[in-house]
Amino acid sequence: MLNQKHSFAFEVLRYGLIVLVVSFFFFPIFWMLLTSFKPETAIMVSPPQFLFTPTLENYRHALVDKNFLFYIKNTLIISIISTAIVVAIGSLAAYSFARFNVGDGHILFFLLSTKMMPAIAVILPYFLIFRDVGKTTVGATLHLGLDQHGALIVSYVMFNLPFAIWLLVSFFQDIPRELEHSARLDGLSRLQVLRKVTFPLAAPSIAVTAVFTLIFCWNEFLFAYILTRKMASTVTVGVESFFTLQGILWGPVAAAATISVAPMLLFVLAMQRYMVRGLTFGAVRG
Amino acid sequence: MARITARKLIKRYGAVQAVHGIDFDIADGEFVAILGPSGCGKSSTMRMIAGLETISDGDILFDGKPVNDIRARDRNVAMSFENYALYAPITVYENIAFPLRSSGMDESEIDKQVRSVADKMELTAILGLKPGALSSGQAQRVGLARALVRKPAVFLLDEPISHLDTRQRYRMRRFIKSIHQEFRHTMIYVTHDQEEALALADRVMVMSDGEIQQLATPDEVYSRPANAFVAGFVGEPPINFLDFQSDGDRAIIIEGNRIMLSDHHVSRLAEIGTKGVAAVRPHFLSLGENSTVKFLGIGFITEELQDHNEIFVDIGKTRVSLITPPNQRVKRGEAVSISINPEHLLLFPTQ
Amino acid sequence: MYSFVNVHKRYGLRTVALRKLNLDIRQREFFVLYGPAGAGKSTILNLIAGTTKPTSGDLLRNGHSIVHLPPERRGAAMAFENYALYSHLSVAENLAFPLRAQGIVKAEVEERVRKIASVLGIGHVLERRPGFLSGGQRQRVALGRAIIRPADIYLLDEPIGHLDAKLRHKMRAELKALAEDMHATVLFTTTSNKEALALGDRVGVLNSGRLEQVGTPHELYHKPANTFVGSFIGDPPMSFISVSVEVDQGNCKLRTADGRIIGRMDTPPPTNATLKLGIRPNAITLSDTEMPETIPGRIDVIEHLGHSKIAVISAGKDNISVSLPAASPARIGDKVWMAVNSSGYHVFANETAIQRGIN
Numbered sequence: 001m002l003n004q005k006h007s008f009a010f011e012v013l014r015y016g017l018i019v020l021v022v023s024f025f026f027f028p029i030f031w032m033l034l035t036s037f038k039p040e041t042a043i044m045v046s047p048p049q050f051l052f053t054p055t056l057e058n059y060r061h062a063l064v065d066k067n068f069l070f071y072i073k074n075t076l077i078i079s080i081i082s083t084a085i086v087v088a089i090g091s092l093a094a095y096s097f098a099r100f101n102v103g104d105g106h107i108l109f110f111l112l113s114t115k116m117m118p119a120i121a122v123i124l125p126y127f128l129i130f131r132d133v134g135k136t137t138v139g140a141t142l143h144l145g146l147d148q149h150g151a152l153i154v155s156y157v158m159f160n161l162p163f164a165i166w167l168l169v170s171f172f173q174d175i176p177r178e179l180e181h182s183a184r185l186d187g188l189s190r191l192q193v194l195r196k197v198t199f200p201l202a203a204p205s206i207a208v209t210a211v212f213t214l215i216f217c218w219n220e221f222l223f224a225y226i227l228t229r230k231m232a233s234t235v236t237v238g239v240e241s242f243f244t245l246q247g248i249l250w251g252p253v254a255a256a257a258t259i260s261v262a263p264m265l266l267f268v269l270a271m272q273r274y275m276v277r278g279l280t281f282g283a284v285r286g
Numbered sequence: 287m288a289r290i291t292a293r294k295l296i297k298r299y300g301a302v303q304a305v306h307g308i309d310f311d312i313a314d315g316e317f318v319a320i321l322g323p324s325g326c327g328k329s330s331t332m333r334m335i336a337g338l339e340t341i342s343d344g345d346i347l348f349d350g351k352p353v354n355d356i357r358a359r360d361r362n363v364a365m366s367f368e369n370y371a372l373y374a375p376i377t378v379y380e381n382i383a384f385p386l387r388s389s390g391m392d393e394s395e396i397d398k399q400v401r402s403v404a405d406k407m408e409l410t411a412i413l414g415l416k417p418g419a420l421s422s423g424q425a426q427r428v429g430l431a432r433a434l435v436r437k438p439a440v441f442l443l444d445e446p447i448s449h450l451d452t453r454q455r456y457r458m459r460r461f462i463k464s465i466h467q468e469f470r471h472t473m474i475y476v477t478h479d480q481e482e483a484l485a486l487a488d489r490v491m492v493m494s495d496g497e498i499q500q501l502a503t504p505d506e507v508y509s510r511p512a513n514a515f516v517a518g519f520v521g522e523p524p525i526n527f528l529d530f531q532s533d534g535d536r537a538i539i540i541e542g543n544r545i546m547l548s549d550h551h552v553s554r555l556a557e558i559g560t561k562g563v564a565a566v567r568p569h570f571l572s573l574g575e576n577s578t579v580k581f582l583g584i585g586f587i588t589e590e591l592q593d594h595n596e597i598f599v600d601i602g603k604t605r606v607s608l609i610t611p612p613n614q615r616v617k618r619g620e621a622v623s624i625s626i627n628p629e630h631l632l633l634f635p636t637q
Numbered sequence: 638m639y640s641f642v643n644v645h646k647r648y649g650l651r652t653v654a655l656r657k658l659n660l661d662i663r664q665r666e667f668f669v670l671y672g673p674a675g676a677g678k679s680t681i682l683n684l685i686a687g688t689t690k691p692t693s694g695d696l697l698r699n700g701h702s703i704v705h706l707p708p709e710r711r712g713a714a715m716a717f718e719n720y721a722l723y724s725h726l727s728v729a730e731n732l733a734f735p736l737r738a739q740g741i742v743k744a745e746v747e748e749r750v751r752k753i754a755s756v757l758g759i760g761h762v763l764e765r766r767p768g769f770l771s772g773g774q775r776q777r778v779a780l781g782r783a784i785i786r787p788a789d790i791y792l793l794d795e796p797i798g799h800l801d802a803k804l805r806h807k808m809r810a811e812l813k814a815l816a817e818d819m820h821a822t823v824l825f826t827t828t829s830n831k832e833a834l835a836l837g838d839r840v841g842v843l844n845s846g847r848l849e850q851v852g853t854p855h856e857l858y859h860k861p862a863n864t865f866v867g868s869f870i871g872d873p874p875m876s877f878i879s880v881s882v883e884v885d886q887g888n889c890k891l892r893t894a895d896g897r898i899i900g901r902m903d904t905p906p907p908t909n910a911t912l913k914l915g916i917r918p919n920a921i922t923l924s925d926t927e928m929p930e931t932i933p934g935r936i937d938v939i940e941h942l943g944h945s946k947i948a949v950i951s952a953g954k955d956n957i958s959v960s961l962p963a964a965s966p967a968r969i970g971d972k973v974w975m976a977v978n979s980s981g982y983h984v985f986a987n988e989t990a991i992q993r994g995i996n
Contacts, residue, residue: 187738
C-alpha cells in the first residue's frame with residue numbers, strides 16, 4: 001500500500017462512500033427545503049415525490065397567517081444580546097483564568113461541570129425564579145419575568161458562559177505571555193495591554209466563540225419553550241406552534257424552518273474563512 | 287546489516303517536489319550523515335528509507351532488493367527521534383522491552399536482551415525509573431537503546447542531539463560513535479549541524495534544495511568542497527566568500543588586489559570564466575604582511591575566545607573573519623593588512 | 638547599577654529557579670548570563686523587567702529597591718527568545734510600538750523607525766507582517782523593538798540562539814559592534830560558549846539556579862572556580878582525570894590511578910578531598926613512545942572538525958579529549974603517551990578549584 005497509485009475501481013468506491021456520507025448529512029436540509037415548496041397533498045405521500053408543482057403557499061401561511069417574522073425578531077434580539085454578554089464576560093474571565101490561574105483550575109472545572117447536567121434538570125428552578133423575579137420592580141424594568149426577553153437572555157448567558165470561557169482559556173493560553181510582557185516594558189498599563197495587544201491578537205478566536213454562542217442561542221428550544229408563551233417566543237417555539245391539535249402543518253413547518261435556518265447558514269458561511277483561521281490561530285514564533 | 291541504494295529517488299508533496307531524483311549508495315556498516323539546512327530534503331530522504339513516507343518515484347534498495355512496497359515495520363529499520371518518543375507511564379525497562387514484546391518473544395529472552403543492551407548503554411542503574419525522572423542525556427540513551435534492542439539492519443537517527451547543551455552533545459556524540467563501532471550497523475544520521483556530521487560520519491552527504499551536493503569523507507567535504515554551497519555550509523567559523531574577476535588566464539582580481547594563481551587554479555579558472563567567487567577559510571587568513579598576497583581592510587570587531595581570537599575585517603564591501611592567536615586584535619575602523627596563501631583559495635562560479 | 642541581594646525564586650512549591658542569587662550588573666557593561674537550558678537565565682531577566690517577582694530577597698537599582706515597581710516603570714527594554722512580535726501589526730508598527738506607548742509624536746516615531754530599520758537592514762520589509770518574514774528578519778525586528786527607545790538596561794534573551802549557524806556568526810559580530818555604539822547596560826543570555834566569550838565584558842555562569850562564577854571571559858577560561866565552569870567554558874570541553882597527591886618535602890606530586898606522575902603543586906590540597914585534574918584539549922601533546930611524566934592511553938574515537946581533529950583517549954577509567962591538527966596521522970586504536978603542558982591544567986578538590994602554586 002506504499003504506492004499512491006490506486007485502481008480505478010478503488011477510486012470509484014472511495015468517492016462513492018464520500019458522497020454517501022455527505023448526502024446522509026445534507027439530505028434532511030435538502031428535504032426540508034423541498035417540502036417547503038410542496039403543496040400539502042404532495043408532502044406525506046409514499047413513495048416520496050421529487051416532482052411536483054412548487055407553491056409559495058407554505059411561506060404565505062408562515063409569514064402572513066402566523067406572523068413568523070415576529071419570532072425572528074425576538075430571536076435576533078435575544079441571541080445577539082446574549083452573545084454580546086457572553087463574549088464580554090467570557091473573554092475577561094477566560095483571560096484571568098489563563099494568565100493568573102485563578103482558583104488553581106478548580107473554579108474553571110466547577111464552571112465547566114455545570115454543563116454536565118441536562119438542561120431539563122434546572123428548568124423548574126429557573127421557571128420559579130423568573131416567575132417571582134418578574135413580579136419585583138427591578139425584575140419588571142429589566143424584563144426578567146416569564147415570557148419576557150430578559151429571562152431568556154439571562155438563561156442563555158448562564159448556560160453558554162462556561163463553554164465560552166473554557167474555549168477562550170485555551171485560546172488565551174496560546175498567546176505567548178512575552179507579547180504582553182514586552183508591551184508592559186514599553187510602558188503600557190495592564191488594561192492598555194489588553195486593549196492594544198491581547199484582544200486584537202485574540203480577535204479571531206473571540207469571533208469563533210461568538211459564532212458558537214450565537215448558533216446555540218438561535219437553535220435553543222427547551223428554555224424558550226418553558227419560559228415564554230407568546231411575547232418573547234423564539235423561532236424554535238414558533239415552529240412548534242405549527243403542531244396544532246388538528247395535526248402538524250408540515251408544509252408551513254418546513255417553510256418556517258427554512259426561514260429560521262437561513263440567516264444562521266448564511267452567517268456561518270460568511271464567517272467560515274475567519275473561523276478556520278481563528279481555530280488555527282497563533283502568534284508569530286521563532 | 288544492509289547496503290542501501292537509492293536510484294532516481296523522488297519525493298513529491300502534492301505539486302511540490304522535495305527530493306529531485308537522487309542516487310546514492312551506502313555500504314553495509316557505513317556511517318553516513320545527511321547534512322543540510324531545513325527544507326533541503328534530508329528528512330524526507332530518511333523517512334523514505336524508514337518507510338514512513340511513500341516513495342513518489344524511483345527506488346530504494348536494501349542489499350539490492352527494492353523495498354518500495356515493504357512496510358516500515360517489515361524493513362528491519364530502527365529510528366531514533368529528536369524528541370526521544372519514550373512512553374511516559376512505563377519504566378525504562380519496559381520502554382526498552384516494548385519493541386520485543388510486540389514481536390512476541392518469550393519473557394526470559396526479552397529480559398536477557400534488555401539487560402544486555404542496557405549494560406552497553408550504561409542504563410542498568412536506571413532501568414526502574416520512569417522517563418519523567420530522566421535527564422535529557424539519559425532519555426536520549428533510552429531512546430537509542432529501544433531502537434537498538436531489535437537488532438535492526440539499519441539504524442536511522444534524526445537530529446538526535448541537536449537540543450542538548452555543548453557538554454552533553456560531546457558526550458552523546460562519542461556515545462553514538464562507540465555504538466557504531468561496537469554494533470557496526472549501517473547508520474544514517476540526519477542533522478543540520480556541520481560539526482556533528484563531520485565528527486561522526488564515515489561519509490557526509492550534503493543536501494540542498496532536494497539534491498545531493500556532495501557525498502564524500504569529512505576531510506574531502508571540508509578541504510575540497512564540490513561547490514560554493516558545500517564550502518559555505520561546512521566549516522566553523524563559516525568560510526569567507528569574495529567576488530573575483532579574472533585578469534588574463536593566470537591571475538584574478540579581488541577588491542582591487544591582483545593575485546597570481548598556481549597551476550591547479552589556472553585550469554579551474556578556465557572552467558569558471560571571467561567572474562566567480564573565491565572562498566577562503568578563516569584559518570588561512572592572517573593579520574599582517576606575512577605573505578606576498580595581501581588585502582587592505584578596515585577592522586570591525588575582535589572576539590577574544592581565549593584559546594584563539596576571531597577577527598572581523600571589512601575588505602571593500604565584503605566582511606571576512608579570520609582566526610588569529612589570542613594576542614592579536616584589531617580596533618574598529620583601524621586600517622589593517624590581511625595576508626593569504628593563494629594555495630588555500632577555492633574558486634567557484636557565481637551562484 | 639542593578640544588584641540582586643539574596644534573591645530566591647520559586648515557581649509553584651517545588652520548582653526552584655534561583656537560589657540565593659547575589660549579583661551586581663554594572664553601569665554600561667555587557668553582561669552575559671551563560672548556562673544550560675533551565676539554569677535560571679530568563680528568570681533573572683524577568684526579575685529585572687518586573688514581569689515576575691522574587692520569592693524572597695531584594696533587587697536594587699542604584700541602591701533603591703525596585704521589587705514593587707510595575708514593569709512599565711522599570712526602565713528596561715527586552716528582546717524575547719521567541720521574539721514576541723505582534724502578528725497583527727506590520728514590522729513598522731511593531732518597531733513603533735514602544736515609542737507610541739511613550740506618547741512620542743508621529744513624525745519622530747517614523748524617523749526613528751526608519752533609522753533603526755536601516756541600522757538592522759530591515760528597511761525593505763517595514764510594511765510586512767511578522768508572519769511573512771524569515772527567522773533572521775524576525776530576530777532583527779525583535780532586537781530593533783528592544784533597542785529603539787532609550788532604556789536603563791537592555792535585556793536580550795537568547796536573541797540569536799535560534800538562527801542558523803552562518804547568520805548567528807554574522808549577527809554575533811554585528812551585535813557586538815552595536816553594543817559598543819550604544820554604550821549601554823546590556824544583559825544577554827546564551828547557551829553558547831562562543832557567544833559568552835565573544836560578547837561579554839563579564840560573564841556569569843549559571844547552573845540549576847546557582848551562580849557558579851562571575852568574571853571576565855579571561856578569568857573564567859584561565860581560572861575556573863569549579864569543575865562545572867571548567868567543563869562549560871571552552872570548546873571542545875575540558876577533560877577530567879582522577880588523581881591522588883603524594884607530598885614529598887613540601888613538593889606535591891599528582892599521580893594517576895596507576896601511579897604515574899602527571900603534575901605537581903606547591904601547596905598540599907585539603908586532606909581526604911577527591912582530587913581531579915582538569916585539562917584542556919589543547920594542553921596535551923601526544924607521542925608514540927613513552928617519555929618521563931606521560932600517561933599511556935588508547936585512541937577510542939577520532940572526530941573530524943574540519944580544521945582540526947579531536948582524539949578521545951581512554952586512560953584507565955578516564956576519557957581525555959586531545960586536539961590534533963587535521964593532518965595528524967593518529968588513528969583509532971593507536972596506543973599513545975600523553976604529556977600535559979605544565980601550565981595547561983587545573984586542580985579541583987571536591988569539584989572546587991584550588992591553587993596550584995607557581996609550578
